[in-house]
Amino acid sequence: MAWISKNWAMTGIMKGLIVTLKHIFHIGNRPLVTVQYPYEKMKLAPRFRGRHSVDQDACIGCGICEVSCPNGTIRIVKYNGRWFPEFNLGMCLFCGLCVDACPMNAIKMNGGYELANYSRESLVYGPERILFKKEVNK
Amino acid sequence: METDELLLNMGPVHPATHGVLRFKLRMDGEIIRDCEIVMGYLHRGTEKLGEMKTYLQFIPYTDRLDYLSAMPNNYAYVKAVEELADIEVPLRAEYIRVLTLELNRIINHLVFMGSLILDLGANTAIMWGFREREKALQLYEMLCGARMTFSYMRIGGVREDLPEGFIPKLNDFIKDMEKRIVDYEQLINGNEIFLLRMKNIGVINADEAINYGMTGPSLRGSGVNYDIRKLEPYSIYPDIDFKACVRKECDSYARYLVRMDEMKESLHILRQVADTMPAGDIITTQKYGIAPMTGAPSAVMTYFPRIFTPPVGEVYTRTEAPKGELGFYVVSDGTTKPYRVKIRSPSFCNLVALPKMIVGLKIPDLIAAFGTIDIVLGDVDR
Amino acid sequence: MIANAYELVVYILSAIGIYDPINGFFQNYGMEYLLRIIIIVVEIVVLLVFVLLTVMFLSWLERKMFAWVQSRYGPMITGPHGLFQPIADGIKLVGKEDIIPAGADRWIFTLAPFIIFVPALLVFIPLPFGDSLIISDLRIGLLYIIAISALSPVSILLAGWASNNKYSLMGAMRAVAQDISYTIPLALAAIAVVLYVGSLSTVDIVRAQEGTWFDIIPRWFIFVQPLAFILFLIASIAEMGRIPFDFQESEQELVAGFYTEYSGMKFAMYFLGEYAHMFAVSGVIVTVFLGGWTGPVLPFIPVQITSLVYFIIKTYAVIFFAMWLRDTVPRMRIDQLLNLGWKIMIPLALLNLLVTSFLLTAGVV
Ligand code: SF4
Ligand code: SF4
Numbered sequence: 099m100a101w102i103s104k105n106w107a108m109t110g111i112m113k114g115l116i117v118t119l120k121h122i123f124h125i126g127n128r129p130l131v132t133v134q135y136p137y138e139k140m141k142l143a144p145r146f147r148g149r150h151s152v153d154q155d156a157c158i159g160c161g162i163c164e165v166s167c168p169n170g171t172i173r174i175v176k177y178n179g180r181w182f183p184e185f186n187l188g189m190c191l192f193c194g195l196c197v198d199a200c201p202m203n204a205i206k207m208n209g210g211y212e213l214a215n216y217s218r219e220s221l222v223y224g225p226e227r228i229l230f231k232k233e234v235n236k
Numbered sequence: 237m238e239t240d241e242l243l244l245n246m247g248p249v250h251p252a253t254h255g256v257l258r259f260k261l262r263m264d265g266e267i268i269r270d271c272e273i274v275m276g277y278l279h280r281g282t283e284k285l286g287e288m289k290t291y292l293q294f295i296p297y298t299d300r301l302d303y304l305s306a307m308p309n310n311y312a313y314v315k316a317v318e319e320l321a322d323i324e325v326p327l328r329a330e331y332i333r334v335l336t337l338e339l340n341r342i343i344n345h346l347v348f349m350g351s352l353i354l355d356l357g358a359n360t361a362i363m364w365g366f367r368e369r370e371k372a373l374q375l376y377e378m379l380c381g382a383r384m385t386f387s388y389m390r391i392g393g394v395r396e397d398l399p400e401g402f403i404p405k406l407n408d409f410i411k412d413m414e415k416r417i418v419d420y421e422q423l424i425n426g427n428e429i430f431l432l433r434m435k436n437i438g439v440i441n442a443d444e445a446i447n448y449g450m451t452g453p454s455l456r457g458s459g460v461n462y463d464i465r466k467l468e469p470y471s472i473y474p475d476i477d478f479k480a481c482v483r484k485e486c487d488s489y490a491r492y493l494v495r496m497d498e499m500k501e502s503l504h505i506l507r508q509v510a511d512t513m514p515a516g517d518i519i520t521t522q523k524y525g526i527a528p529m530t531g532a533p534s535a536v537m538t539y540f541p542r543i544f545t546p547p548v549g550e551v552y553t554r555t556e557a558p559k560g561e562l563g564f565y566v567v568s569d570g571t572t573k574p575y576r577v578k579i580r581s582p583s584f585c586n587l588v589a590l591p592k593m594i595v596g597l598k599i600p601d602l603i604a605a606f607g608t609i610d611i612v613l614g615d616v617d618r
Numbered sequence: 619m620i621a622n623a624y625e626l627v628v629y630i631l632s633a634i635g636i637y638d639p640i641n642g643f644f645q646n647y648g649m650e651y652l653l654r655i656i657i658i659v660v661e662i663v664v665l666l667v668f669v670l671l672t673v674m675f676l677s678w679l680e681r682k683m684f685a686w687v688q689s690r691y692g693p694m695i696t697g698p699h700g701l702f703q704p705i706a707d708g709i710k711l712v713g714k715e716d717i718i719p720a721g722a723d724r725w726i727f728t729l730a731p732f733i734i735f736v737p738a739l740l741v742f743i744p745l746p747f748g749d750s751l752i753i754s755d756l757r758i759g760l761l762y763i764i765a766i767s768a769l770s771p772v773s774i775l776l777a778g779w780a781s782n783n784k785y786s787l788m789g790a791m792r793a794v795a796q797d798i799s800y801t802i803p804l805a806l807a808a809i810a811v812v813l814y815v816g817s818l819s820t821v822d823i824v825r826a827q828e829g830t831w832f833d834i835i836p837r838w839f840i841f842v843q844p845l846a847f848i849l850f851l852i853a854s855i856a857e858m859g860r861i862p863f864d865f866q867e868s869e870q871e872l873v874a875g876f877y878t879e880y881s882g883m884k885f886a887m888y889f890l891g892e893y894a895h896m897f898a899v900s901g902v903i904v905t906v907f908l909g910g911w912t913g914p915v916l917p918f919i920p921v922q923i924t925s926l927v928y929f930i931i932k933t934y935a936v937i938f939f940a941m942w943l944r945d946t947v948p949r950m951r952i953d954q955l956l957n958l959g960w961k962i963m964i965p966l967a968l969l970n971l972l973v974t975s976f977l978l979t980a981g982v983v
Binding site: 111114115117118119121122123124128129130131132134137 | 683685686687688689690691694695942943945946947
């Protein structure tokens, strides 16, 4: 309290008030920056690590991604007579180690980030949901 | 007059404990007579996990220690393994690493500033902090695809090269940041109420701070010039011009100012690194058969052997994380998994000094002092 | 001369020529008082609706301003620029489960949120919204306002005590300690003005501020009593219980202070009470120091309307300042406020009183 008597003019608070006033009226390059999320979305960087997808033709079902995953997210399952990985995204760390490990470069991580769901089971992304064909993508 | 002591359980769910931390306070009215810190609510056994995972697989877990500054955690662990296996890292990789580390220091201090001011009751600064942090996170997103849990460092280098247009965006960020810091200082630094709440609150002198094992900005706020980047220079820090920020006042305000100064120093470092970024490899190609993957669609994709076995030995490395000294003690028994990983986390060691600072003060002072030691519960409990 | 809103209604009714027939109708049955009651009830309903709408608008404004300071948009979806957000909030809060903690004192716990509305609404009675727009021009108006608004800690204390929660209790204790230390400088600062005017009536205080010096500077008491104004403003912000003096809630220390345990509609009552109080206190500041409803008289428009507009503009300016301050400064510590109140504000207010009375006796002003 002794300190306050040294500065009766409260210059510090005045300065602060001026800065906030500048923000209220957006003076001097202080625009509103937020995004109205569900209605407008931000552009993601191309490298964004979101949901996985697996190239249907490239994947050889070797299981290297299964071994390299730190969390046991991946399971190799049979689908249409071939072996493909299945991702339990509820456990996934989105670390990208499986992408690095795949010898055929079959796994991609794309911009899918709206993964919230009502049950744990629906977070298991089997081959029917993650496979893509390269030709289609082109 | 005879009065009873009031036992107040603050937390584990409380707006100002930054997560799940419990203070057991013995109060005399509003005056704190004794404070016991109860932690462990966020214990996830990270150290034990380190023994179960291969060297490479443990990297994503280090992200989750101090989730506000994942990059320094990545780096500290990777550096420990590199020293263990004697891997040399290319110069470009080191530059990129320092760039990301210092960017993360800025992010961390922005959140620190915001949450400290929020704890004191002013709600504005935190959103300003997050506004600038968002820009830095976008840079990270460009760089490694993640915004918080980067998993960007790899043993022997980094995961991906700088994307196109990264350096100009970084320069924009630096320029923008310099202007914003002026705003923060105008809002906060001279504010009389802020000074009333911070000056001479939570005082801990240099000797006590050292005895409690405090490190990082919290220690430097007590006037000890202890910055591992200067004392035990690692990476490219010897070639870079910067100074360790020290304040002598030993109180909460000093600890706050040290961090604001550090943000400016980090910007200075960023500018140097961005200007002198050398060309070259981003991951080592010499040892353990690490080679760029053949037939990789992008040239930056690298291949680290799954069977990575460093020689038998042990190593302790320490780095200057934004919150203080972050050390990794890694023991190898020659298999693919570490025999033991011990993490010396700055938040934990800084937190235990808190009761020393606040006994005899009031609850609002507890909040203020607690805000200035800047902890993350993920880092405390591991 | 129309003195208050009742007479204004009577005046309007007789101007359009329906007062006498209605009055005659009631007189036939010997129940003239019924008409008086009806008119007063209508007045009160209008006031209540006005206060509720204002409270809604204020909570929207608060959020919006807060958002702008933080470079956000704030509510945007419900209605134009989120204007109906308070209604959505209200619906949400009404739909919430109403929890009464196990150890709580049920009756007091339930009653406390309604009690907080009483002082906030009673303050409006002697508050002149405009020329003759006043429910009742009490001769002790200012004293009444100070006394009534000093009641709101009672509700807070009840809530804090009944909740059976340590945080609530501490918040309540703080509210009481704070109340004592700011009400005294508040009253002392106001007394300086009262000395000047020679009357406690709010209408007289406003009338004393009519006119200008040198045709530009309005004769507001802020220019006559700047020190008293600053003291009154600080004490009023403390009375509103807002940052930097929101010790009763102080979210980061006491979770939510005295309403930690409240949920649903009761929580909404506190929320509404807070804004109603804020509007009332700002209105008092305007009345006492900023010239109340006075302003340039416009031709062709009835003075009642212009004065209402002036009053509302000024009140919103004060509210704007309070919100702006909230967005800027952190919270003080409770003992620091007590120090500020007892060691600085009360001596200063007394000094101000001394100087004012000296000057008045000497006939300087
Ligand atoms: S995705 Fe790659 S690593 Fe996984 S099974 Fe297919 S080819 Fe093997
Ligand atoms: S991103 Fe990481 S955690 Fe997720 S599936 Fe791939 S390796 Fe496993």
